[in-house]
Amino acid sequence: MVEKRESFDRRSYLKATGAGIAGISLTGFAGCLEDADDGDDDDETGADDDDGAGDDENEIVAGTAPGFEPFEMVIDGELVGFDIDLLEAVVDETEYELADWQEIEFDGLIPSLENENIDVIAAAMTITEDRQETIAFSDPYYSADQTVLVQEGGDVQPDELEDLEGHNVGAQSGTTGEGIVEDELIAEGLIDDGDYDSYDNYVLAVEELERGTLDAIVIDEPVAESFAADRDVEIAFTFETGEEYGFGVRQEDDDLQQALSEGIEAVQESSEYDEITQEWFDE
Missing domain, CATH: 3.40.190.10 (Periplasmic binding protein-like II)
Known part of the structure; x- marks a missing residue:
């Protein structure tokens, strides 16, 4: 299960990262919702410089784009946010293991997924027909206008x-x-x-x-x-x-797509989805 994150000062975060957000170590990939092999840089999020995809067939690497509060951001060197907690909770409901996170500029996420540097995208990515021509999505997990x-x-x-x-x-x-x-x-x-x-x-x-x-x-x-x-x-x-966010995966990763969708359903049916939502949106 996902551990509760410590509370944080959002104003301090935004002020501190405004000029320096571009300095966060981001892997030069771009993308929207797409199939991803997750990989991390060697920073405090536990990434490394190797190819992003997990070595074990059940290990996956997630990619996200910090700077999209409260879904994903870096605070004091730690990657946190709604998407981070939710994906970890969802993966805990599956037979997969989340091996790492990789921080990538948003428009580099889909290419990174296609290049198998990551296995799943968790970045408040809207499910669109254009994106579905390139990648596949889990069932929706959040709606927004x-x-x-x-x-x-x-x-x-x-x-x-x-x-x-x-x-x-x-x-x-x-x-x-x-x-x-x-x-x-x-x-x-x-x-x-x-x-x-x-x-x-x-x-x-x-x-x-x-x-x-x-x-x-x-x-x-x-x-x-x-x-x-x-x-x-x-x-x-x-x-x-009427936008809906989903986790992006490669189109051929049917098993992972199904597992994530089932994991989302399990988390939403439990109290955990409400707890994560309450933490990050005060809802």
Whole structure:
């Protein structure tokens, strides 16, 4: 079972990692939800420099993208978050063993999975048809909508996406938030390509928003709520997208996919899912 994490100061985390998050040792892979062999760098999360996939056929290596509070982040050198606790609990319900975690930039997760450097992706990745052309997903384990985040008390206070016309908008590379910017804002002529800034992680985007160099950010609702609680930003509005997160695996890893789905069901039917949710979302 997953051990309860110690409580942490989210404001201190965000302030401390804002400028330095890019300095976290990240493996240069990108991706969304995809099949993954998990591997770790030799840091305090217990990673090593060898190929990521577990040596034993029942050992798996997980990949995640820190900087997406409260799902995954690094605090005092330790990888923590909702996805971390949940995957560990889910794997405990299976015949697999979670050998390691590997920290990877989000848009490098799927390539890392395909290259067998990791075996599973646990990074609040939305299940989409495009991603399913490349990787497979477990059953969903979390639902979320999208929000627009703005500077607290700032001049830009949109009520809908159309109100972002002509403004400078940001999102994290490879996320569904970026997809919304491309499909709903750029493609519709509301903003130009030059009005969009893509970031490796949302911590950097929020810093720019606080400084006023960005007007708005498109971001998952639970993550936006965390930033709004700890930084000088606020949610302008939320719009329904009906997104569902799943653990990503390689398309040929049917046994692992089924095991993770059954593990999710077992954890959700027990009290553990509620305990993990309460810890990270105060719900």
